[in-house]
Amino acid sequence: MDEAVRLLERLSTSYAPPGGEDTVASEVASFLEGYVKSLERDGLGNLIARTGRGGPRVMLAAHMDEVAMMVNWIDEEGYLSFIPVGGLDVRILIGQRVVVHGVKGPLEGCIGIKPPHITPQEEAKRVPEIRELHIDIGASSRAEAEEAGARIGSYATFPAHFARLVGLRVMGKAFDDRVGCVVEALVTRAAAMEELGVELYSVFTVQEEVGLRGATTAVNSVNPEYAIVLEGSVAADTPGVPEQSRVTRLGKGAAVRIMDSTMITKRGFYELLVRAAERAGAAWQPQIVLGSGTDAGRIHLHGRGVATGVVGVPCRYLHSPHLILDLRDLEAAYKLTLEALRLISEERRP
Numbered sequence: 597m598d599e600a601v602r603l604l605e606r607l608s609t610s611y612a613p614p615g616g617e618d619t620v621a622s623e624v625a626s627f628l629e630g631y632v633k634s635l636e637r638d639g640l641g642n643l644i645a646r647t648g649r650g651g652p653r654v655m656l657a658a659h660m661d662e663v664a665m666m667v668n669w670i671d672e673e674g675y676l677s678f679i680p681v682g683g684l685d686v687r688i689l690i691g692q693r694v695v696v697h698g699v700k701g702p703l704e705g706c707i708g709i710k711p712p713h714i715t716p717q718e719e720a721k722r723v724p725e726i727r728e729l730h731i732d733i734g735a736s737s738r739a740e741a742e743e744a745g746a747r748i749g750s751y752a753t754f755p756a757h758f759a760r761l762v763g764l765r766v767m768g769k770a771f772d773d774r775v776g777c778v779v780e781a782l783v784t785r786a787a788a789m790e791e792l793g794v795e796l797y798s799v800f801t802v803q804e805e806v807g808l809r810g811a812t813t814a815v816n817s818v819n820p821e822y823a824i825v826l827e828g829s830v831a832a833d834t835p836g837v838p839e840q841s842r843v844t845r846l847g848k849g850a851a852v853r854i855m856d857s858t859m860i861t862k863r864g865f866y867e868l869l870v871r872a873a874e875r876a877g878a879a880w881q882p883q884i885v886l887g888s889g890t891d892a893g894r895i896h897l898h899g900r901g902v903a904t905g906v907v908g909v910p911c912r913y914l915h916s917p918h919l920i921l922d923l924r925d926l927e928a929a930y931k932l933t934l935e936a937l938r939l940i941s942e943e944r945r946p
């Protein structure tokens with residue numbers, strides 16, 4: 597478990613906005629180097645690790661990118677306007693510290709708004725649009741901002757942090773989907789050491805947050821019979837959320853997706869994942885998520901259809917700077933996924 601926590605810290609404190617995933621890709625590659633048969637990047641930037649000794653072709657997928665922002669204007673006074681890259685809720689942006697990834701290195705800054713002292717009451721009640729916000733890096737002119745390295749097209753992300761909380765919980769940025777990358781990296785290494793009877797393609801995808809783009813090309817090169825997508829998935833077990841809307845809860849095990857807005861899991865495959873959980877002694881919980889999807893949405897529609905499942909580690913506060921997860925759920929997702937690979941190699945066709 598200590599190793600998993602260290603890897604989670606390393607990956608989640610790396611920066612990888614959609615389209616800029618190189619740092620996470622090289623961290624994952626150096627973790628897997630020496631264990632897998634091959635490691636390559638495809639034309640879009642997906643990292644694909646191959647292992648296994650024959651048998652059904654299985655694809656694992658976890659996305660490397662995180663929700664981010666991009667500078668789209670620098671004004672005369674040195675303020676940076678930005679657009680979201682991925683699904684960002686304007687309410688969590690206000691007042692945040694951000695890191696602007698300039699051409700000369702990272703720049704600290706924040707998303708500030710007018711103080712209450714000078715804000716009319718009516719305006720204070722209204723939620724602003726993202727285009728009304730700005731990033732302040734301290735520059736007092738466009739020239740100074742550019743001299744510091746800020747450009748139109750510079751990415752901005754939430755700053756890196758990682759903390760152990762009470763009990764077995766940890767807090768950090770980008771657990772969606774660095775926790776999936778951790779589970780996938782650990783499963784891949786274990787499968788390689790066990791020489792499991794599957795042809796395993798572990799894909800670390802790019803640009804999921806802007807519309808499942810990496811998965812769309814990766815599935816073409818892998819052409820799998822089975823796929824398991826590993827996600828930091830939604831937990832809504834917080835005050836004010838009614839019992840039936842709480843979806844999945846922290847500490848109650850890996851989330852096995854039944855349905856979301858991009859896929860209905862083939863029943864036979866869902867049952868295989870549940871059997872895997874039970875055989876591995878891994879806690880699990882069923883999950884139905886309306887209004888969002890995963891890379892599985894593209895993968896399962898490939899070719900003549902791919903039996904695809906989603907195994908999630910529940911995370912609170914998705915797409916915010918501070919996510920919280922329970923390490924027991926991470927361990928359960930790892931055990932479940934590894935066991936599912938063993939079952940696939942034994943049963944071939946669920």
Ligand SMILES: [Zn+2]
Pocket residue numbers: 659772773804827828
């Ligand atoms: Zn995700």
